[in-house]
Amino acid sequence: MKKIKVALVGQPNVGKSSIINSITDAKLHVGNFAGVTVEKKEVLVKKGDYEIDIVDLPGIYSLNAYTPEEHVAKKYLLEEDYDLIINVVDANVLQRNLIFTMQLLDMNKKMILVVNMIDEVEKNGGKIDADKLSSLLGIPVILTSAKENRGVDEIIDKVIEVYNLPKPKRKIFYNEKIEEEIVKLSNILMKSPHFNDKEESRFFIIRLLEKDEDIYKIVHDLPIFLELHEELGESIKKLKLEFDEESVADIFTDERNSLAKSIVMQVMILPQKESLTDKIDKILIHPIFGLPIFLFFMWLLFQLTFQVGSIPMEYIDQTVTNFAQWLKMILPKGDLNSVITDGVIPAVGAIIMFLPNILILFLGINLLEQTGYMARAAFLLDGFLKKFGLQGKAFIPLVSGFGCTVPAYMAARTLKNPKDRLITMLVLGFMNCSARLPVYVLFIAAFFPAHNAGNVLFVIYISGAILGLVVAKILRIVLFKGEPEPFVMEMPPYRFPSVKALLMELWIKAKIFIKKAGTFIAGAAMIVWFLSSYPTDDSLKTEYIKKIEVAANEDEKKALRNELAAKELESSYLGMFGKAIEPIFSPLGFDWRLSVATISGLAAKEVIVSTLATLYAVGEADEHSTTLINKLRENIDFKTAIALIVIIMIYSPCIAAMSTFYAEVPQWAWRAFYTIYPNVLAWTLAFIVYRVLSLFGM
Amino acid sequence: MKSIVQMKIGEEAVIKKIKAKEPVKSRLTAMGVAKGNRLKLLDYTLKKQTWEVDVEGTRVALRKEEAESILID
Numbered sequence: 001m002k003k004i005k006v007a008l009v010g011q012p013n014v015g016k017s018s019i020i021n022s023i024t025d026a027k028l029h030v031g032n033f034a035g036v037t038v039e040k041k042e043v044l045v046k047k048g049d050y051e052i053d054i055v056d057l058p059g060i061y062s063l064n065a066y067t068p069e070e071h072v073a074k075k076y077l078l079e080e081d082y083d084l085i086i087n088v089v090d091a092n093v094l095q096r097n098l099i100f101t102m103q104l105l106d107m108n109k110k111m112i113l114v115v116n117m118i119d120e121v122e123k124n125g126g127k128i129d130a131d132k133l134s135s136l137l138g139i140p141v142i143l144t145s146a147k148e149n150r151g152v153d154e155i156i157d158k159v160i161e162v163y164n165l166p167k168p169k170r171k172i173f174y175n176e177k178i179e180e181e182i183v184k185l186s187n188i189l190m191k192s193p194h195f196n197d198k199e200e201s202r203f204f205i206i207r208l209l210e211k212d213e214d215i216y217k218i219v220h221d222l223p224i225f226l227e228l229h230e231e232l233g234e235s236i237k238k239l240k241l242e243f244d245e246e247s248v249a250d251i252f253t254d255e256r257n258s259l260a261k262s263i264v265m266q267v268m269i270l271p272q273k274e275s276l277t278d279k280i281d282k283i284l285i286h287p288i289f290g291l292p293i294f295l296f297f298m299w300l301l302f303q304l305t306f307q308v309g310s311i312p313m314e315y316i317d318q319t320v321t322n323f324a325q326w327l328k329m330i331l332p333k334g335d336l337n338s339v340i341t342d343g344v345i346p347a348v349g350a351i352i353m354f355l356p357n358i359l360i361l362f363l364g365i366n367l368l369e370q371t372g373y374m375a376r377a378a379f380l381l382d383g384f385l386k387k388f389g390l391q392g393k394a395f396i397p398l399v400s401g402f403g404c405t406v407p408a409y410m411a412a413r414t415l416k417n418p419k420d421r422l423i424t425m426l427v428l429g430f431m432n433c434s435a436r437l438p439v440y441v442l443f444i445a446a447f448f449p450a451h452n453a454g455n456v457l458f459v460i461y462i463s464g465a466i467l468g469l470v471v472a473k474i475l476r477i478v479l480f481k482g483e484p485e486p487f488v489m490e491m492p493p494y495r496f497p498s499v500k501a502l503l504m505e506l507w508i509k510a511k512i513f514i515k516k517a518g519t520f521i522a523g524a525a526m527i528v529w530f531l532s533s534y535p536t537d538d539s540l541k542t543e544y545i546k547k548i549e550v551a552a553n554e555d556e557k558k559a560l561r562n563e564l565a566a567k568e569l570e571s572s573y574l575g576m577f578g579k580a581i582e583p584i585f586s587p588l589g590f591d592w593r594l595s596v597a598t599i600s601g602l603a604a605k606e607v608i609v610s611t612l613a614t615l616y617a618v619g620e621a622d623e624h625s626t627t628l629i630n631k632l633r634e635n636i637d638f639k640t641a642i643a644l645i646v647i648i649m650i651y652s653p654c655i656a657a658m659s660t661f662y663a664e665v666p667q668w669a670w671r672a673f674y675t676i677y678p679n680v681l682a683w684t685l686a687f688i689v690y691r692v693l694s695l696f697g698m
Numbered sequence: 699m700k701s702i703v704q705m706k707i708g709e710e711a712v713i714k715k716i717k718a719k720e721p722v723k724s725r726l727t728a729m730g731v732a733k734g735n736r737l738k739l740l741d742y743t744l745k746k747q748t749w750e751v752d753v754e755g756t757r758v759a760l761r762k763e764e765a766e767s768i769l770i771d
Binding site: 488 | 718720721722723724725726727728729730731732733734735740741743744745747748750753754755756757758759760761764
């Protein structure tokens with residue numbers, strides 16, 4: 001069996017994924033490109049004697065890569081070993097796509113051009129002459145419509161055919177004067193033993209003339225570089241003068257643009273302009289109604305995510321608890337039993353519980369993305385978010401943060417600019433997630449009159465959001481000082497989403513989430529469990545068991561059991577840790593119990609409530625427990641309570657969220673910064689609030 | 699030469715020059731906003747902070763700063 005490796009490449013929004021999904025009898029594999037969190041889709045097709053391995057590269061507008069995804073695609077094209085390229089283009093905007101096609105043709109690899117969405121062009125009376133296009137470009141051309149499943153399987157036959165043919169002769173040439181310089185320079189490059197392919201050195205020279213830094217780095221270390229560098233400078237100067245342009249890259253852009261224009265003119269009958277998108281845009285990005293419509297969609301999305309998502313959540317929770325209990329019965333007693341049933345299973349259950357939320361949110365985001373509405377939302381909101389150093393698309397992750405920070409971090413993937421994405425992710429934690437709600441409810445009930453509860457809660461949520469925006473602004477000014485914030489975004493036409501593609505995406509997301517975050521989160525949750533359960537003090541336990549046995553009545557027994565739980569937690573590693581760090585929290589008026597509760601909130605914010613309940617020896621309690629509320633009033637004063645609320649608003653999110661951040665951001669420096677700064681900020685602000693309140697004598 | 703922020707909605711013109719610096723310039727040209735192409739101003743937001751243009755069939759959204767760097771006759 002012969003193996004053929006194919007790189008599938010094209011600009012964003014050309015329907016590459018739907019082509020991959022439409023190939024019959026194809027096996028899909030999903031992973032990551034080495035070292036980065038960019039999704040890598042690979043399709044395996046067996047046909048006759050051949051096994052064809054198609055790698056779907058991230059969408060790339062041009063070889064002058066800009067986003068991390070584009071760099072991954074470019075790196076793959078330049079450095080990996082593959083037999084041929086399939087370049088997918090959108091028939092509707094053939095001219096723009098051909099500019100990139102010509103950059104690919106410069107590489108002089110075996111290549112097939114797939115003109116997708118031909119149905120949309122023909123529906124509006126347009127036509128493309130594939131044979132003529134093929135003879136002009138010198139590569140095979142296939143017209144396809146993934147939607148109508150037209151031409152897609154032809155691609156595989158063509159791949160085998162092209163694989164067995166010799167490389168075709170180049171058909172695209174630039175202006176004579178440019179070609180002259182290219183030949184001159186590539187002759188110098190050919191003197192180096194590293195280059196023996198004329199076409200390859202031609203490609204390198206073109207990229208060097210365009211000042212491509214990636215290529216520059218490759219050539220830089222060759223002995224020939226000194227000679228080449230000088231001549232290159234001469235040629236660039238000469239060409240700039242000749243064409244009266246600021247850079248040679250501009251000359252090439254111009255050349256490719258004119259070539260693309262003339263090719264389109266020769267091969268294509270342009271369709272009647274479809275006006276559906278214009279009509280929809282008249283409403284959806286209306287200067288006045290656009291925003292309310294958008295807000296309605298968002299409201300709907302989050303209602304679905306957190307209301308519908310919570311239905312299976314309770315079911316999953318119940319199932320996992322039942323399973324753990326069942327397992328506890330059948331496994332032999334001991335540490336192993338405890339690790340599995342109290343540690344591993346609840347931890348894994350806690351992950352799977354997030355899955356319905358994540359899937360619904362992602363289905364929604366995907367739908368917004370595939371229909372083309374996401375770009376409109378970004379368009380509407382960019383003006384506002386720009387003021388805070390963020391960009392339009394940041395809205396989705398930011399608002400998701402009010403639900404759960406975990407899917408919000410993943411939603412930040414829609415931001416293609418790495419700086420925008422990082423800043424957004426760094427302030428996401430300030431959007432109060434729903435798990436913090438029980439803690440707020442408890443403290444508001446304990447320290448504020450009931451009629452003000454709603455207002456206080458509102459103030460907490462709003463100040464979190466404002467703080468997030470302000471911090472974003474500061475981060476932008478301090479960390480990315482003086483760097484431009486370009487915002488150039490394609491607004492794709494509105495399209496009906498393909499159900500198959502949506503489901504496929506969803507399946508992939510679910511798999512990635514369970515696999516990657518699962519290992520992170522399960523591990524982290526187990527550590528917290530361990531710290532709060534060990535070391536065990538047997539003498540304490542036997543002492544209390546005796547006490548409970550001789551207790552007079554049920555109430556007394558219960559009180560003793562609660563006392564035991566409190567003492568056990570106090571003597572656990574987590575309790576020791578809480579006591580050790582008490583000095584850090586004492587300026588805020590915290591005792592060791594509050595310190596431990598705060599730390600335990602890192603496992604999950606709801607845990608703060610149950611930890612406080614255990615530490616104040618009221619046993620199992622939720623945020624509405626009057627016993628707990630009374631205990632808090634007895635032990636904590638008002639300003640301490642406020643300081644605690646401030647801490648919870650700002651300090652690190654739960655371990656699940658932090659693990660997701662680490663998984664999404666590979667740089668250790670940013671991971672470290674992210675781990676430290678919210679806690680410093682939280683403490684500082686809590687301290688200020690505490691001091692100010694005590695000045696007022698509260 | 700004037701920039702596209704001086705155009706009216708619905709007006710068309712041919713792009714003469716892109717003043718933007720790299721990498722924004724490459725980004726613009728990759729989306730079709732390049733010298734010699736026909737551009738139509740489609741829309742802008744209430745405060746004229748974000749602009750939408752159509753270039754040879756591609757709709758592109760830009761910020762005011764980038765829009766100001768696109769020059770027409």
